Amino acid sequence: MINYDSKSRTLTLETVHSSYQMQIDPWGYLHHVYYGKRVGQEDLSYVHRYYDRGFSGNPYDCDNRALSLDTLCQEYSSWGVGDYRVPSLGVRNADGSRCGELRYVSHEIRGGKYSLPGLPTAWDPEGEAETLAVTLSDPVTSLTVTLYYGVFYEKDIITRAAEIRNGGSAPVELEKAGSFCLDLPFGSWDLLHFHGRHCMERAPERRPLIHGIESLGSRRGMSSHQHNPFLILCDRQAAEDRGDCYGMMLLYSGSFRAEVELEQFGSVRAVMSPGDESFRWLLEPGESFAAPESLLSWGEGLSALTLQYHRFVRENVCRGEYRLARRPVLINSWEACYMDVRPERVLPLAREAAELGVELFVLDDGWFHGRTEDNAGLGDWFENTQRLPQGLGSLIEQIRATGLQFGLWVEPEMVSENSDLYRAHPDWALTVPGRKPMLGRHQLVLDLSRTEVQDYIIGTIGGLLERYPISYIKWDMNRCLSDLYSRSFPAERQGEVAHRCVLGVYRVMEALTTRFPKVLFEGCSGGGGRFDAGMLCYTPQIWCSDDTDAIERLSIQRGTAYGYPLCTMGSHVSAAPNHQTGRTTPIHTRAVVAMSGAFGYELDLGKLSREEKEEIREQIRRFHQDEALLREGSYYRLGEYTARQDAEAWLLVSPDQSRALLNVVVKASHANAPLIHLRFKGLDPDARYAMEEDEGVFSGAALMRAGYTLPQLLGDYPAVQLHLRRI
Numbered sequence: 262m263i264n265y266d267s268k269s270r271t272l273t274l275e276t277v278h279s280s281y282q283m284q285i286d287p288w289g290y291l292h293h294v295y296y297g298k299r300v301g302q303e304d305l306s307y308v309h310r311y312y313d314r315g316f317s318g319n320p321y322d323c324d325n326r327a328l329s330l331d332t333l334c335q336e337y338s339s340w341g342v343g344d345y346r347v348p349s350l351g352v353r354n355a356d357g358s359r360c361g362e363l364r365y366v367s368h369e370i371r372g373g374k375y376s377l378p379g380l381p382t383a384w385d386p387e388g389e390a391e392t393l394a395v396t397l398s399d400p401v402t403s404l405t406v407t408l409y410y411g412v413f414y415e416k417d418i419i420t421r422a423a424e425i426r427n428g429g430s431a432p433v434e435l436e437k438a439g440s441f442c443l444d445l446p447f448g449s450w451d452l453l454h455f456h457g458r459h460c461m462e463r464a465p466e467r468r469p470l471i472h473g474i475e476s477l478g479s480r481r482g483m484s485s486h487q488h489n490p491f492l493i494l495c496d497r498q499a500a501e502d503r504g505d506c507y508g509m510m511l512l513y514s515g516s517f518r519a520e521v522e523l524e525q526f527g528s529v530r531a532v533m534s535p536g537d538e539s540f541r542w543l544l545e546p547g548e549s550f551a552a553p554e555s556l557l558s559w560g561e562g563l564s565a566l567t568l569q570y571h572r573f574v575r576e577n578v579c580r581g582e583y584r585l586a587r588r589p590v591l592i593n594s595w596e597a598c599y600m601d602v603r604p605e606r607v608l609p610l611a612r613e614a615a616e617l618g619v620e621l622f623v624l625d626d627g628w629f630h631g632r633t634e635d636n637a638g639l640g641d642w643f644e645n646t647q648r649l650p651q652g653l654g655s656l657i658e659q660i661r662a663t664g665l666q667f668g669l670w671v672e673p674e675m676v677s678e679n680s681d682l683y684r685a686h687p688d689w690a691l692t693v694p695g696r697k698p699m700l701g702r703h704q705l706v707l708d709l710s711r712t713e714v715q716d717y718i719i720g721t722i723g724g725l726l727e728r729y730p731i732s733y734i735k736w737d738m739n740r741c742l743s744d745l746y747s748r749s750f751p752a753e754r755q756g757e758v759a760h761r762c763v764l765g766v767y768r769v770m771e772a773l774t775t776r777f778p779k780v781l782f783e784g785c786s787g788g789g790g791r792f793d794a795g796m797l798c799y800t801p802q803i804w805c806s807d808d809t810d811a812i813e814r815l816s817i818q819r820g821t822a823y824g825y826p827l828c829t830m831g832s833h834v835s836a837a838p839n840h841q842t843g844r845t846t847p848i849h850t851r852a853v854v855a856m857s858g859a860f861g862y863e864l865d866l867g868k869l870s871r872e873e874k875e876e877i878r879e880q881i882r883r884f885h886q887d888e889a890l891l892r893e894g895s896y897y898r899l900g901e902y903t904a905r906q907d908a909e910a911w912l913l914v915s916p917d918q919s920r921a922l923l924n925v926v927v928k929a930s931h932a933n934a935p936l937i938h939l940r941f942k943g944l945d946p947d948a949r950y951a952m953e954e955d956e957g958v959f960s961g962a963a964l965m966r967a968g969y970t971l972p973q974l975l976g977d978y979p980a981v982q983l984h985l986r987r988i
């Protein structure tokens with residue numbers, strides 16, 4: 262709901278649980294007034310008291326010592342004219358000055374959801390969204406910024422984006438283009454962010470803000486393993502079920518900056534923008550630049566915030582056939598065969614898998630021309646005839662004859678120097694003339710800012726999908742960008758290359774997913790190095806991490822699940838001892854963890870005992886039974902109430918509250934340890950639930966207040982799943 266009150270010149274955006282308000286002042290500054298728990302549409306500007314703060318300067322035409330851009334809460338902060346906090350934009354004007362301030366020009370409220378040229382945005386399949394577009398302009402340079410707000414009332418999400426247009430008569434250079442700016446005037450805040458490394462992505466880290474700027478982000482040309490473009494600001498007392506929590510998720514897959522500033526008077530500003538400090542974009546007169554979209558949400562408690570993002574990402578970010586559909590249980594050849602994907606290795610694996618109830622076989626790395634090690638072949642997307650003498654088509658046929666669907670691994674954004682593609686087009690790689698490029702896994706990155714490179718990828722991958730009955734593509738990306746230089750742009754446009762490469766990836770993904778709507782695409786980047794809402798617009802699932810150890814996966818998946826729903830996280834049962842950690846965990850525990858994700862297997866089934874194979878058959882049977890609950894159920898972290906730090910517990914409750922699935926994994930067993938006691942959440946307090954494994958019947962109220970005590974769980978990494986059904 263969006264309302265404009267012309268008397269007070271306030272614009273109020275409302276969702277079921279939140280209100281967001283801004284106000285246009287007499288000089289045209291767009292004040293941010295309020296964002297938080299829903300309070301109605303009354304003018305809330307009284308909470309901001311303005312007074313002379315001495316060293317905070319005042320706009321020339323206001324003649325008012327109390328009004329200062331230095332302290333004003335703004336919808337999109339100015340730069341170089343007296344606001345010394347984090348700017349939303351950086352602009353080098355035609356005269357070389359770096360100043361700009363934005364004043365209100367007009368606004369428009371309309372039904373439906375805006376979109377952005379060249380960028381993915383949340384979509385509105387149910388036609389529920391409303392758009393507010395506020396146009397601001399710099400009176401001197403005529404640089405114009407249109408701020409977009411998309412209001413998803415039922416889902417408690419407000420999307421934001423900005424489009425910057427050079428309305429003047431001389432070129433200007435953008436040095437920064439914020440997606441949004443959010444000023445929180447009062448309160449004391451913790452920052453919860455998700456950091457990591459390869460094989461340990463999205464570890465939650467919560468810390469109080471201290472005065473100054475917290476700057477997180479990526480310079481790697483991908484959203485990165487190191488920092489996810491999702492942040493939460495929560496009040497110091499916030500916990501799962503209480504406290505103001507604000508989420509900010511950038512829908513972008515390249516380098517980014519997230520800046521959070523606690524300033525002198527205690528207010529907090531958050532700005533997220535694409536690119537790093539090397540970002541530049543030349544705007545000729547009349548040209549526009551779209552800053553990517555962000556998804557903002559306010560929730561009472563971290564749990565509510567998570568549920569809001571889960572629903573929204575699932576329903577309004579993901580798209581395509583598999584958005585709300587069951588995904589096939591897959592087996593991936595990587596940890597079973599690595600690059601040795603000869604038919605004599607792969608076919609027995611497929612046969613065993615089909616026998617056990619797996620539905621899709623994924624042929625991972627190693628199948629294409631010249632590829633026997635990781636130093637060759639990328640770019641040549643046709644089969645390696647040494648490995649597959651009868652051709653890819655024949656292998657696919659034989660795999661499909663087992664009853665499995667077929668999926669294929671590709672890494673189209675990359676090129677090996679030892680490849681036909683590189684020999685034909687060395688200039689298609691990102692390299693700086695006269696400089697030896699950095700290698701990553703022996704490979705170079707293709708210059709996706711070039712249309713002919715994008716077209717090559719669309720053509721070759723599209724060709725594979727046309728020639729063969731392929732139901733699934735794993736789209737990998739195994740190194741960071743460096744040596745950012747494109748031969749197709751002049752010197753003054755080289756600062757654009759990183760962003761243009763991301764736009765190139767989006768164009769390719771858009772073309773392929775539109776042309777092949779039935780194919781399930783899974784994103785990947787050395788595991789979860791590009792796990793972001795931008796990619797989720799095209800790949801409804803992303804391989805969550807190259808670390809497949811069930812115990813390490815607990816924290817990786819818990820961290821990821823703060824913002825992203827379980828169905829987006831590729832998760833597989835792999836071998837024991839685990840290939841990354843050497844740890845041995847029970848196959849049951851591995852399945853309990855993997856089922857809370859896009860479920861599959863990634864191990865040599867031929868090495869398993871008869872009992873283990875039986876267990877897999879049973880796991881798949883159970884998975885089908887619980888699949889809808891795992892995919893669309895409300896997800897609750899239960900760690901907060903247990904005295905046991907060495908156990909991980911999470912719960913799924915079906916949307917109609919008729920079913921629930923409790924998952925518990927013990928990470929370390931101790932002698933004479935306290936029992937694990939948990940309180941359920943999200944159940945119907947007045948309903949009675951039968952617990953399958955306990956044969957007991959409990960009221961929802963009892964399970965949520967008195968809780969449930971598990972029996973002693975001993976041994977190495979035991980896990981339990983408890984099923985509740987309303988009776």
Ligand code: DGJ
Pocket residue numbers: 595625626670737739785786787788804806807
């Ligand atoms: C990295 C991925 O994360 C792995 O799962 C596997 O596909 C390898 N690349 C193949 O090179």
